[in-house]
Amino acid sequence: MEIRDLIRQMGKKAREASRKVASLPTSVKNDVLLQVAEELEKQKAELQAANQKDLEAAKERGLSKALIDRLTLSDKVISGMAQGLREVAALADPVGEVVKMWTRPNGLWVGRMRIPLGVIAMIYESRPNVTIDAAGLCFKSGNAVILRGGSEAIHSNLALAKIFAAALEAVKAPPEAVQVVPTTDRAAVNELLKLEDYIDLIIPRGGEGLIRFVAENSRIPVLKHYKGVCHVYVDREADLEMARRICLNAKIQRPGVCNAMETMLVHQAVAEAFLPAVAEDFRAAGVELRGCPRTKALVPWAKEATEADWEAEYLDLILAVRVVSSLEEALDHIARYGSNHTEAIVSRDYSRAMRFLKEVDASLVLINASTRFNDGGQLGLGAEIGISTTKLHAYGPMSLEELTTTKFIAFGDGQIRQ
Amino acid sequence: MEIRDLIRQMGKKAREASRKVASLPTSVKNDVLLQVAEELEKQKAELQAANQKDLEAAKERGLSKALIDRLTLSDKVISGMAQGLREVAALADPVGEVVKMWTRPNGLWVGRMRIPLGVIAMIYESRPNVTIDAAGLCFKSGNAVILRGGSEAIHSNLALAKIFAAALEAVKAPPEAVQVVPTTDRAAVNELLKLEDYIDLIIPRGGEGLIRFVAENSRIPVLKHYKGVCHVYVDREADLEMARRICLNAKIQRPGVCNAMETMLVHQAVAEAFLPAVAEDFRAAGVELRGCPRTKALVPWAKEATEADWEAEYLDLILAVRVVSSLEEALDHIARYGSNHTEAIVSRDYSRAMRFLKEVDASLVLINASTRFNDGGQLGLGAEIGISTTKLHAYGPMSLEELTTTKFIAFGDGQIRQ
Numbered sequence: 003m004e005i006r007d008l009i010r011q012m013g014k015k016a017r018e019a020s021r022k023v024a025s026l027p028t029s030v031k032n033d034v035l036l037q038v039a040e041e042l043e044k045q046k047a048e049l050q051a052a053n054q055k056d057l058e059a060a061k062e063r064g065l066s067k068a069l070i071d072r073l074t075l076s077d078k079v080i081s082g083m084a085q086g087l088r089e090v091a092a093l094a095d096p097v098g099e100v101v102k103m104w105t106r107p108n109g110l111w112v113g114r115m116r117i118p119l120g121v122i123a124m125i126y127e128s129r130p131n132v133t134i135d136a137a138g139l140c141f142k143s144g145n146a147v148i149l150r151g152g153s154e155a156i157h158s159n160l161a162l163a164k165i166f167a168a169a170l171e172a173v174k175a176p177p178e179a180v181q182v183v184p185t186t187d188r189a190a191v192n193e194l195l196k197l198e199d200y201i202d203l204i205i206p207r208g209g210e211g212l213i214r215f216v217a218e219n220s221r222i223p224v225l226k227h228y229k230g231v232c233h234v235y236v237d238r239e240a241d242l243e244m245a246r247r248i249c250l251n252a253k254i255q256r257p258g259v260c261n262a263m264e265t266m267l268v269h270q271a272v273a274e275a276f277l278p279a280v281a282e283d284f285r286a287a288g289v290e291l292r293g294c295p296r297t298k299a300l301v302p303w304a305k306e307a308t309e310a311d312w313e314a315e316y317l318d319l320i321l322a323v324r325v326v327s328s329l330e331e332a333l334d335h336i337a338r339y340g341s342n343h344t345e346a347i348v349s350r351d352y353s354r355a356m357r358f359l360k361e362v363d364a365s366l367v368l369i370n371a372s373t374r375f376n377d378g379g380q381l382g383l384g385a386e387i388g389i390s391t392t393k394l395h396a397y398g399p400m401s402l403e404e405l406t407t408t409k410f411i412a413f414g415d416g417q418i419r420q
Numbered sequence: 421m422e423i424r425d426l427i428r429q430m431g432k433k434a435r436e437a438s439r440k441v442a443s444l445p446t447s448v449k450n451d452v453l454l455q456v457a458e459e460l461e462k463q464k465a466e467l468q469a470a471n472q473k474d475l476e477a478a479k480e481r482g483l484s485k486a487l488i489d490r491l492t493l494s495d496k497v498i499s500g501m502a503q504g505l506r507e508v509a510a511l512a513d514p515v516g517e518v519v520k521m522w523t524r525p526n527g528l529w530v531g532r533m534r535i536p537l538g539v540i541a542m543i544y545e546s547r548p549n550v551t552i553d554a555a556g557l558c559f560k561s562g563n564a565v566i567l568r569g570g571s572e573a574i575h576s577n578l579a580l581a582k583i584f585a586a587a588l589e590a591v592k593a594p595p596e597a598v599q600v601v602p603t604t605d606r607a608a609v610n611e612l613l614k615l616e617d618y619i620d621l622i623i624p625r626g627g628e629g630l631i632r633f634v635a636e637n638s639r640i641p642v643l644k645h646y647k648g649v650c651h652v653y654v655d656r657e658a659d660l661e662m663a664r665r666i667c668l669n670a671k672i673q674r675p676g677v678c679n680a681m682e683t684m685l686v687h688q689a690v691a692e693a694f695l696p697a698v699a700e701d702f703r704a705a706g707v708e709l710r711g712c713p714r715t716k717a718l719v720p721w722a723k724e725a726t727e728a729d730w731e732a733e734y735l736d737l738i739l740a741v742r743v744v745s746s747l748e749e750a751l752d753h754i755a756r757y758g759s760n761h762t763e764a765i766v767s768r769d770y771s772r773a774m775r776f777l778k779e780v781d782a783s784l785v786l787i788n789a790s791t792r793f794n795d796g797g798q799l800g801l802g803a804e805i806g807i808s809t810t811k812l813h814a815y816g817p818m819s820l821e822e823l824t825t826t827k828f829i830a831f832g833d834g835q836i837r838q
Contacts (some may be wrong), residue, residue: 021755025779098778104800111790112799119811122814147710221568223641223812244834251836290785337439348507359829360516361443363535371528371832380531380827380837382522393620393825396642407811411777412800414789416662419798 005185010191012181013200014285016121019176024118030141031172035091037169039084040265042134045165045335047082052161053130060154072129072313075158083134083162086385090138093384096402097144100411105346106315110417114408118144122405123194124387125150125216127208130158137166139182143405146179148201150194152208153186160184161200195220205400219285225400227391229315230260230343232373235332235358237349243274244370245348249280250373252346254287254296258317261344261376265312265322267332273325276300280299281323289319296325306395312339329354334363340364342391365391365398423603427611430566430599431618433816434539437594438564442536445512448591449560455511455587457502460551460552460613463583464498470579471548472620478572489549493576496700501552503579504803508556511802514564514820518829528835532826536562538620540823541567542805545626545636548576554623555584555598557805561823564597566619570626571604572578578602611751623818643818645809647733648678648761650791653750653776656687660694662788663766667698669790670764672705675735676735679762679794683730685750688714695719699741699783707737714743730757747772758782760809762794783816785808 003011030254042049053075062072096116103113106111122145125134133149140147151159159182167177183190194202198221204223206216211227228303234252236245252263268277271416273296279303284291291297292311293304311322312335326332347358355369366376376399384403390396396404421429460467471493480487505600514534521531542554542561551567558565571578576602585595601608612624616639623643624634630646630732652670654663670681686694699719700759702709709715711722722741729740730753744750754763764786765776773787782792794817796804808814814822 021781024781068742106798106800110793117811120781166708204697218639219638223810241834247834247836255837271756305559320540363439363538366828366829368830368832371830371835374837375528375830375835376828380524381830382524392641395825397825398828407815410780410784410794410816412784412786412789412799414787414795416659416665417789418665419673419790419791 005187005189009183009190010180010200011192012183013121013197014176016146016148016181019178020118020120022140022176023146023179024097024120024144026144028097030175031095031144032091034169034173034175035087037172038134038166039087039091041164041165041169042080042084042087046077047195049080049158049161050077050142050399051196051380052157054092054156055157057418058281063154065154069154073155075130075159079131083131085139086135090142090277090385092143095142096406098166101408108417109415111413112265113411115401115411116406117409118253119355119405121146121405122203122205123148123150123201123222125191125194125204125206125208125212127152127212129156130162132207133159133162134181135385136387137163139385139402141179141404143402145405148181148183148194150191151181156186181250191216195222198222205388223395225388225392225396226258227389229341230262230391231264231313231339231341232261232344232346233265233267233336233340234346234348234373235267235326235336236269236272236276237329237347237351237354238271239351239354240269240272240276240348240352242272245276246280246283248346248348248370248372250283250287253284253289253321254319255372255374257319260315261373262317263321263373264314264316264326265339266322267335268297268323268325269329269332270325270327273297273300277323277325284321287319289321291321291323293314293323294325297323305312307398315341331359336362336364343389344368344373346371346373365389377395421493423605424611426603427601427608428499428615428618429594430601431612431615433596433737434566434599435618436566437596438536438538440594441559441564441597441734442538443516443562444593446515448593449513449562450509450564452587453505453556453560455590456552456584457505457509458558458666459583459587460502460580464495467493467498467576467579470536470575473575474573481572483572485488487572491573491576493548496790497549498614501549504553505556508560508803510559511820513560514824519538519826526835527833529827532830534824534828537823537825539564539566539618540621540623541568541619541640542789543564543609543622543626543630545570545630548573548580549623551577551580551600552584553582553803554805555576557803557820558823559597561820563823564613566599566601566742568601570637574604577706591634609634610637613640617638617743623806641813643806643808643810643814645678645761645807649678649682649733649757649759649763650679650756650764651683651685651729651758652681652696652764652766652791653754654687655747655765655769655772656689657769657772658687658690658694658766659768660690663694664698664701666766666788668701668705668762670736670792671702671739673790674793675737678733679791681736681739681791682732682755684732685741685753686715686741686743687747688743688745691715691718695743702739705737707739709739709741711741712743715741735761740828747775751776754780754782761807762786762791764789764791783807
């Protein structure tokens, strides 16, 4: 079959399946998730055999060790996927939740009820465990899903999808509710992006190049996040010991992720008391500092920051540091260079902290806590399928609720419009 | 200035203004709305003089009487706009509402707070009162707005925008919070659709052609609604007198709007008791019926329906009628031909009504009430900027809440991630 027909066919089947999945009882959905979890562990040998094909191809193509690590379905990764599905099964089903109900003067009883989005397409790179994580969240929220993973993981992804399909068939649910694109041909992505009649939402996950390509070429709504240029602002009124702990945690605890701090802003009134000491901590942790002139005056060994540093998402042990003259200057800096991801203030002053909370435009704004909490699990949503830094539909971590929408419902007893 | 630079400049200014508008106190926003309302009435003569230029140009170009009516800023239209603004001023401010808050095991207190979307661009046709209605809703919800109306209303729209700008300046709010594109050049629309750095949401309102053009060419998220092919399903267990009243109201009360009924589905068990009588009512009201063979057997004077009739949005005194053998057949018909707009069932049977409510995928699903209630005002949202039939972000009438999003907020006392 030609790619175009293959992908259209998948879209059509996903659309049909979505109608059935939307009204599956919660208990049946949970049974499927638990069954998949069990089979992942039971069929570990088969999965790892499929994964081996991908790993061998990757080695032949000379992929880096880091990429090969990400590609590997180790025992730990497999039990992690199973555990993830059990956690999703334990989460409340968002479908059918009535968010609000009210009565109109004519007696019409009106409400908003959560329903699945329909069909979600996920386009991602590398890690095959995303296949199971995304399938679990989409299915639990009543959606059908089309998964397009990296070409280097094709055998692993197809083996994982087979297990999901079998569990769906066992409860007489349509196996097309979870489909993996069975070709590595890049044309498949272009075809997916055109299926506006069948697909309701596209979620790309991966490098900025992939995300930009999807955003620019899709006719279907896209939920995306480009990068995380996150700041911690140490206010004039900060508890400096707390600021030290938060800044170190935000930078060092896991520097390679999107919610790590990339720029530290320090109010001039506390710069002298705070910067030289915390700089030593950073140096001890192997962090390279790139500072503004006022930072360099206090931390002579810091490199000089250029304009590019204020825009950088290092994802590494590098930190830009800037001394600001006021809270306003910190707010302006964040408005200009921030990426609407995660922003934190450290302050003991009520009105300054509240002003920061209200005025900063980011998917998560924190007072006196580390930026590293911007994560579905950490915020208490249970699990996440990604973090949106655009404002339509979802802003911040996306979990089950964000994979639904609401429809209006109305209970009448014969009302007609006057 | 070239169009491209002009539009980019407007986008940049709107973005700057949006930051200020986002944190305006509710009382200031309401003062602006009430001030504009007052000035609209005070400056009626000037407005009508500007409108006269548009009307003369329209007559020269030979526009239809219906279009010229829509274009006219009559006394009634002007006081309607003023009244609309007063109603929006009276609505609760969605900005700052905290939708939910919860505490994490580590003591972090997490919530979701409503914030404006940022900058909204509205692209619409004809009626100049949309300029004021849209500006009022966008401004009250803390957004900046760029308005691009029909070229035939350019003088009216600019005069209306001038009044809004003056009211903004009077409270020292940025006048660029409400801007009307000052050119009728079509290239302006193309430029607007590219400003993804400055505009957060595009709302097109008008004919299907305009909406498709915007949806296909925009790099910015679009909230849209193509058409309303709405059904009333008269169930086997319907109260036939109630069904009659609802069907007549849904078709006749205002046939030219998107929430009017276009196809009536009747269960075969009640077809004989229901159809001939209601057909007479429709005939008396001047409604042309187009029926399936079973309908024609009962209503011989009905025209024969073709496949195209099941897909038609007549917006006229024409009704497609189909007899179905079961609730399932009705659900299938709606899933196939419906436009996800408004669907209603008339039934006294609890489980059949609930099944319809849950399974039908439409922005509003009603039990025992007319489809004509799918409207922001009628459902109790206060006012609306349009009805979305796509599921991302908003599904159904869009009012103040739908012009906002939520950001996560977190109150800590030194939490760091383990």
